[in-house]
Amino acid sequence: MIKDTSAQDVAVDTKTNSKKMVVIAVVGILFIALAANAFFGQSSASRSFDRSSVQIARVEVGDLVRDIVANGRIVAANAPQVYSPEQGFVNLNVKAGDEVFVDQVVAIVDSxxxxxxxxxxxxxxxxxxGELARQKLDARSQTLQLTKLLDIAQVDLEAAQRENRRANASMKNNLISQIDFEKAVDDLARATLTQKHAEEEVAIAKDRLAFELESAKSTVLRQTLVVEELERKISELNILATVNGVVGNLLVQPRALVNKNDALMTLVDLSAYEVELNVAESYANDLAIGMQAEITIAGEKLMGKLSSISPEVKERQVTTRVRFDQRQLSGIRQNQQVSARVLLENKSQVVKVRRGSFMQAGGFFAYKLDGNIAKKIDIQLGATSMREVEVLAGLSPNDQIIISNYDEFIGTETFLLN
Structure with a gap:
């Protein structure tokens, strides 16, 4: 028979029991705090993403070189085309790739x-x-006839003068009648007038003959110029090379019928090269002759300058030419592909961040990191380069932002990075 439970009772230390209660209370408080933190964290970051799936960059302060990246090719600075001077059949004396020298006959046009x-x-x-020679003979003959008439008039005048002197002497001695005396006077007057008119006619005739001879000479000279021009054109049918270099492309076939000013071939001057770049038309207003350009050719970087800018846009691109010192290179080839950076502006001590795909979203906002939480904030970007972009507002140095593509974050204000 069991009387009571006193044999099963154990005495408890009140001090030990109090310590256990304190530990249990602390653990409960910690559990409540963790639960609250998880609750509020989940409420502020409703989605989470793997940190390794995004690219993160730090905002820095430094120099920013604003530039344009473009691809291009090596072209000869001097690559003239050869044209047909006249219509005819062309005979080619060279082939594509042949070496040529200045004044070498590269083609002949048969016209x-x-x-x-x-x-x-x-x-x-x-x-x-022949007509000029005949006119010269006629002029000599006519001059001779006129001279003869003048001489005869002069002789008649002298005879009339002698007769007049005899008439005057005879009249004084009453040897002749008054009628004979007056006749002698009239003959002298007539002879004098005839000689005077003969002189004037000879002078006029000589001037006329000289004019006709000069006109004939001018006609011959004009015809000589016509012949010389034709001879020049025929001499130009032997087409000469204008540079020392090689034949680039043949634009016609041998013995082909070509028209005047048809292109026959391209000559390439191998002594000077330039880089031809195609720049997007959105940068056209930023370009200026003389700007520096960094060219990468076969792994080597060279500096050059913009030498020309096309005034027109083709296929939404502007063509530019860059001159550079090719003495630093060897083995470059026509149409060799190159890449280049056109340096537009150099800005010092600006807030900048590494360029990334986040700019495809417009560049008006970014996801700034605060620990493991990424929060969407508004930003303002400025000048851009190939590697970096200027930050005008919204970010401070040492801030970290996500610079990868934002497509998967659309509609999310904050999220957690695991």
């Missing part, structure tokens, strides 16, 4: 029409020269 014109004009010039 039967031009050759026939030259023969006709030479014949016409010979005829005019």
């Amino acid at each position: 039967p029409e031009l050759a026939n014109q030259l023969k006709q004009q030479v014949s016409e010039m010979d005829r005019l020269k």
